[in-house]
Amino acid sequence: MIRAFSVDSVRRAESAAMADLPDGELMQRAATGLAEVVAARFEQRDGDRVVALVGSGDNGGDAAYAAARLAADGHNVAVVLLSDRAHEDGVEAARGAGCVVLAAESDPDEVTAALGEADVVVDGVTGIGGSAGLRESAVRLRDAVPETAYVVSVDLPSGSDPAGIEPGETFFADETVTFSLAKPVHLLPAGEAATGLLTVVEIGVEEPERAAVERLTRADIAEMWPVPGPFDDKYTRGVLGVVAGGERYPGAAVLATTAAATAGVGMVRYVGPPTPTGLVHAAVPEAVPGKGRVQAWLVGPGLDSGDRTSPGRAQLRAAEDALGEDVPCVVDAGALDLLSKPRSAPTLLTPHVGELARLAKRLRPRGLPRAGRSEASWVQMTRERPVLVARAVADRLDATVLVKGAVTVVVPPTSTGLPVRSQSDGPAWLATAGAGDVLAGLAGALAASGCSMLDTGSMAAAVHGMAADRANPGGPVRALDVALALGRTVAGVLTEPA
Numbered sequence: 268m269i270r271a272f273s274v275d276s277v278r279r280a281e282s283a284a285m286a287d288l289p290d291g292e293l294m295q296r297a298a299t300g301l302a303e304v305v306a307a308r309f310e311q312r313d314g315d316r317v318v319a320l321v322g323s324g325d326n327g328g329d330a331a332y333a334a335a336r337l338a339a340d341g342h343n344v345a346v347v348l349l350s351d352r353a354h355e356d357g358v359e360a361a362r363g364a365g366c367v368v369l370a371a372e373s374d375p376d377e378v379t380a381a382l383g384e385a386d387v388v389v390d391g392v393t394g395i396g397g398s399a400g401l402r403e404s405a406v407r408l409r410d411a412v413p414e415t416a417y418v419v420s421v422d423l424p425s426g427s428d429p430a431g432i433e434p435g436e437t438f439f440a441d442e443t444v445t446f447s448l449a450k451p452v453h454l455l456p457a458g459e460a461a462t463g464l465l466t467v468v469e470i471g472v473e474e475p476e477r478a479a480v481e482r483l484t485r486a487d488i489a490e491m492w493p494v495p496g497p498f499d500d501k502y503t504r505g506v507l508g509v510v511a512g513g514e515r516y517p518g519a520a521v522l523a524t525t526a527a528a529t530a531g532v533g534m535v536r537y538v539g540p541p542t543p544t545g546l547v548h549a550a551v552p553e554a555v556p557g558k559g560r561v562q563a564w565l566v567g568p569g570l571d572s573g574d575r576t577s578p579g580r581a582q583l584r585a586a587e588d589a590l591g592e593d594v595p596c597v598v599d600a601g602a603l604d605l606l607s608k609p610r611s612a613p614t615l616l617t618p619h620v621g622e623l624a625r626l627a628k629r630l631r632p633r634g635l636p637r638a639g640r641s642e643a644s645w646v647q648m649t650r651e652r653p654v655l656v657a658r659a660v661a662d663r664l665d666a667t668v669l670v671k672g673a674v675t676v677v678v679p680p681t682s683t684g685l686p687v688r689s690q691s692d693g694p695a696w697l698a699t700a701g702a703g704d705v706l707a708g709l710a711g712a713l714a715a716s717g718c719s720m721l722d723t724g725s726m727a728a729a730v731h732g733m734a735a736d737r738a739n740p741g742g743p744v745r746a747l748d749v750a751l752a753l754g755r756t757v758a759g760v761l762t763e764p765a
């Protein structure tokens with residue numbers, strides 16, 4: 268499990284470590300590790316010019332001491348101070364080791380020239396003491412970094428919210444060097460792209476007990492996956508009821524039931540109008556038509572809430588009945604419009620950004636910044652702050668909310684005290700129609716086998732992404748092929764967990 272910790276808990280853990288160490292020792296360890304990473308990158312690329320951007324906090328101190336080490340090792344290093352309150356001893360060490368020291372404000376031309384020739388830029392503007400966004404002066408520096416330079420951010424890409432929630436102007440790192448503990452920004456959608464490659468340098472700070480964000484690895488999934496035992500039968504393994512796919516979008520029923528069956532559910536019951544029922548029967552002959560007892564429901568993929576025909580209305584009633592039943596439920600797409608209050612049993616919502624925005628606009632949960640009246644302004648807020656909006660909706664409906672995207676987040680209600688899970692396992696090829704229906708079916712299978720909503724959402728997101736890769740490594744995939752690859756993907760995870 269990859270774990271990331273809140274700023275408060277990192278500060279507590281760092282204080283505890285510092286109490287047992289000589290003054291300044293942790294920063295020396297951080298600077299040494301940082302300098303070693305930069306030196307190692309020079310072994311893989313041409314040039315020897317480093318520009319270290321040094322902010323006013325300890326992050327700047329790390330960068331200044333690392334600059335001193337690199338200069339002492341013979342690199343050509345310029346240090347750019349963003350403020351006259353930069354770490355004095357660090358800047359002195361850099362000067363003493365032969366770095367050129369420039370001030371962003373008073374030497375703008377020299378700074379631009381140095382940046383223009385840099386092979387590596389060390390971004391030590393802000394760390395966990397910063398908040399989202401960059402001041403104008405820092406934006407100018409960032410924009411002067413040439414595309415050819417390798418950008419190494421210290422602890423986090425400056426300008427990114429350490430908590431990974433708020434958007435803002437940020438540096439974009441090729442690599443981020445963090446110290447002992449990953450931070451939420453490294454794993455969440457608001458910060459992951461700007462983080463680049465994440466390298467953790469061990470400086471002797473102990474992991475706090477509770478993580479703010481977690482990411483499952485293959486080994487975690489191998490341990491958590493519901494594997495049947497010799498005394499299991501189809502009922503004990505779990506029956507999933509699927510209310511999906513109407514006359515308008517019948518394919519969603521095929522994709523969701525195929526995914527559930529291929530992922531290894533005990534049994535699937537399918538409830539829907541004649542056209543999708545016929546298609547499901549042809550594609551998934553083992554699916555049993557009609558209502559019955561289930562361990563979990565999947566409601567919503569391709570559901571047409573506007574269908575006024577008698578079979579359409581019957582399916583809508585079945586969806587409402589399922590939502591009213593006291594069994595776990597995965598709620599996707601069309602069924603998200605049917606939820607207005609908490610259900611009595613565990614619930615996982617699986618919206619994409621647009622669906623989550625619509626849900627939030629309708630429910631107006633607490634804890635969100637003001638959005639305009641238009642749907643577009645809610646979509647923009649949700650795109651920029653998916654975790655915040657998901658959390659507000661999770662709290663309002665007492666449900667776990669999975670928001671789909673390149674980085675998929677699974678956000679439980681605050682009251683559970685559980686961490687957010689964040690998975691980023693799929694290729695961008697997975698952004699294709701019907702992929703969400705496959706994810707929903709896979710999640711339904713896990714929910715039916717008794718997994719918690721947090722485990723269901725995060726394992727489903729991870730395996731869905733891996734299956735897309737396995738279906739056609741390095742190339743385009745269609746949703747049905749992702750569904751059909753699930754069985755092999757699960758077998759791969761269980762037999763080769765590393």
Ligand SMILES: NC(=O)C1=CN([C@@H]2O[C@H](COP(=O)(O)OP(=O)(O)OC[C@H]3O[C@@H](n4cnc5c(N)ncnc54)[C@H](OP(=O)(O)O)[C@@H]3O)[C@@H](O)[C@H]2O)[C@@H](O)CC1
Pocket residue numbers: 281282285293294297322323324325326327329349350352392393394395396397398400401402405421422423426446
């Ligand atoms: N504790 C430890 O033992 C160890 C800590 N370590 C390191 O320390 C880092 C945390 O250090 P920190 O607390 O000093 O905060 P940090 O992020 O460097 O500076 C915040 C200051 O920056 C400024 N500023 C804010 N926004 C800005 C902006 N947009 N644009 C420009 N400037 C901006 C603002 O100051 P102002 O300019 O307003 O005076 C604010 O107060 C941590 O990430 C890790 O790298 C390692 O050495 C390991 C041991």
Ligand SMILES: Nc1ncnc2c1ncn2[C@@H]1O[C@H](COP(=O)(O)OP(=O)(O)O)[C@@H](O)[C@H]1O
Pocket residue numbers: 618619671672673674675693694695696697698699700701702703704705706731
């Ligand atoms: N850039 C991306 N990289 C990787 N996966 C992505 C990306 N964009 C979307 N996805 C994944 O593709 C799927 C799309 O789901 P969704 O939008 O619900 O599609 P549909 O409604 O057509 O089934 C989700 O699982 C999402 O996580």
